[in-house]
Amino acid sequence: MTIPSELHTTPGAALTAMRAARPLVHCITNYVAMNVAANTLLAAGASPAMIHTPEEAGDFARIAAALTVNIGTLSPHWVEGMKRAAESANEAATPWVFDPVAHFATAYRAGVTAELLALAPAVIRGNASEIIGLSGGGSAARGPDAADPVDAAEAAARALAAGQKAVVAVTGETDFVTDGFRAVRIHGGSPLMPQVTALGCSLTCLVGAFAATTQDAFEATVAALAFYAVAGETAAERADGPGSFGWRFSDALAALTPEELDARARIDAA
Ligand SMILES: Nc1ncnc2c1ncn2[C@@H]1O[C@H](COP(=O)(O)OP(=O)(O)O)[C@@H](O)[C@H]1O
Numbered sequence: 001m002t003i004p005s006e007l008h009t010t011p012g013a014a015l016t017a018m019r020a021a022r023p024l025v026h027c028i029t030n031y032v033a034m035n036v037a038a039n040t041l042l043a044a045g046a047s048p049a050m051i052h053t054p055e056e057a058g059d060f061a062r063i064a065a066a067l068t069v070n071i072g073t074l075s076p077h078w079v080e081g082m083k084r085a086a087e088s089a090n091e092a093a094t095p096w097v098f099d100p101v102a103h104f105a106t107a108y109r110a111g112v113t114a115e116l117l118a119l120a121p122a123v124i125r126g127n128a129s130e131i132i133g134l135s136g137g138g139s140a141a142r143g144p145d146a147a148d149p150v151d152a153a154e155a156a157a158r159a160l161a162a163g164q165k166a167v168v169a170v171t172g173e174t175d176f177v178t179d180g181f182r183a184v185r186i187h188g189g190s191p192l193m194p195q196v197t198a199l200g201c202s203l204t205c206l207v208g209a210f211a212a213t214t215q216d217a218f219e220a221t222v223a224a225l226a227f228y229a230v231a232g233e234t235a236a237e238r239a240d241g242p243g244s245f246g247w248r249f250s251d252a253l254a255a256l257t258p259e260e261l262d263a264r265a266r267i268d269a270a
């Protein structure tokens with residue numbers, strides 16, 4: 001295990017706490033990700049609920065252990081549910097995680113993103129192009145897939161974290177996580193991961209599960225990403241391509257023990 005002094009909780013300890021509590025995670029995600037993300041949380045040991053309608057999203061956020069909001073497939077009705085849920089989460093001091101999928105693509109998406117950022121998510125998780133865009137930078141990306149390397153987004157992530165007073169996670173070949181003061185890089189995963197849709201969205205939901213049970217949102221985020229990275233490496237060992245990677249990844253999340261996670265996690269101070 002390589003774990004820097006920034007971390008007081010090992011990823012394995014955070015995984016143990018998450019599985020012991022089996023937190024109810026309120027996920028407002030997109031049509032593409034709903035099934036994948038629910039299965040990812042179940043495999044990892046959490047309890048997902050995909051609930052978006054404004055008639056109940058605010059009420060449900062009050063009883064969940066964490067909330068995650070993802071703008072992948074938007075409509076005004078969903079946006080109202082997202083805002084009500086985030087407001088309830090804030091009132092209940094429940095951590096909520098924001099995934100700004102392709103927020104730069106259209107004016108509508110950008111406007112919704114600004115409204116959600118004003119509701120103060122505890123964690124923002126996106127790919128490099130999304131995080132660069134949130135800090136006002138330009139990118140060749142036009143949709144949900146990243147067009148920039150993670151190291152090009154590190155300064156943007158630090159600025160965004162400081163400005164939003166949130167944890168910012170940038171994912172890609174090597175992940176970067178910062179809260180504006182602390183920062184680490186997490187190695188691992190597989191190039192097959194971006195070839196399977198919704199694995200980023202599902203990771204956002206998993207960050208919610210860890211944030212429900214590890215109070216320090218920075219440590220929770222790092223643990224979730226390290227867990228994903230190690231499981232991704234396991235799945236890639238025998239995968240023939242994106243299809244078999246998908247189900248092997250689910251199996252790897254379920255099988256990974258806290259001890260093995262701590263033995264294999266590769267995290268450096270940044
Ligand atoms: N080239 C890569 N090598 C290893 N892991 C990767 C690679 N690209 C993405 N990942 C992993 O895939 C997961 C989803 O990240 P990413 O693809 O950046 O999100 P998104 O799907 O939102 O664009 C993360 O765990 C990330 O570390």
Ligand SMILES: Cc1ncsc1CCOP(=O)(O)O
Pocket residue numbers: 030032033072073101144145196197198199200201202
């Ligand atoms: C393809 C697609 N289109 C709208 S949302 C979505 C899923 C994006 O998933 P991820 O960000 O995890 O790749």
Ligand SMILES: [Mg+2]
Pocket residue numbers: 101126127144200201
């Ligand atoms: Mg994404």
